[in-house]
Amino acid sequence: MDYQTLLVEVGDDHIGTITLNRPEQLNTFDDMMARELDQAVWALEADPRVRAVIVKGAGKAFCAGIDIRAFAGKTACEYKDWAERMEKALQSIMTIGKPVVAQVHGVAAANGAGLVAASDLAVASEDAKIGYTAINVGLFCLGPAVPLSRVAGRKHALEFLLFGDLVPARRAYEMGHLNMVVPPAELETAARQYARRLAAKSPVALQLGKKACYVTGDMELHQAFEYMNEAFARLCTTQDAQEGVSAFLEKREPKWRGC
Helix, strand or coil: CCCCCEEEEECCCCEEEEEECCHHHCCCECHHHHHHHHHHHHHHHHCCCCCEEEEEECCCCCECCECHHHCCCCCHHHHHHHHHHHHHHHHHHHHCCCCEEEEECCEEECHHHHHHHHCCEEEEECCCEEECHHHHHCCCCHHHHHHHHHHCCHHHHHHHHHHCCCEEHHHHHHCCCCCEEECHHHHHHHHHHHHHHHHCCCHHHHHHHHHHHHHHHHCCHHHHHHHHHHHHHHHHCCHHHHHHHHHHHHCCCCCCCCC
8 A cells, every 4th residue: 555644664574664754744643644554553453474563753753743733623523533533543553463662763742652652662762752742732632641541650641741741761761651762873773673572472472462451451350360361261272372382392493373
């Protein structure tokens, strides 16, 4: 598929890469990019060559949020539809089975910060900044607050949301928003190596496990254990599980089939 606002590639290492490609607009979301990002996420989910996904931005920034030039003049219903379009890709990233790694440089603000939070893992340059900045223009990052509340504790999430500061990467790491912070020159390599480690795992185990973790996030304790035990039982019947155990006992590298 041809994209106008994205660059999408699939490498020989089983990694799919989505590059937000509106550098002159700091990769802010408009209707087209929001739609194309959602389409690209599902296209890579369906691609059998892909085992892990990297999302990054072209130019100076990862993503500076939503292009507010499209803000004015809507009814309440139109604003709701608009917000849903902007947040759809974030939901999709949290729904698909394949793990998604955000590669963050420059600024990740508002919906861009939400995109980082929605990604399963995040690697950032040490000079990057993360911020939920909508409060500074009389709005609030309500959509991005959903994934944020799941990756940061309540007080850290509210610190992000209520103050609207652009937080340095090291502080964002301390607040639970990032998995790794590296020097700028090492960002590309570090994110790729992170994704390659995921791509080397059993695809079926990785995807079943990711989905189960998201599904049980809001469940009551006993219900969550019951769901996880049923998922584990299903996983044990897969060819990858049999191969993984055999390879461990035979002291060799497993050959994953993804089923």
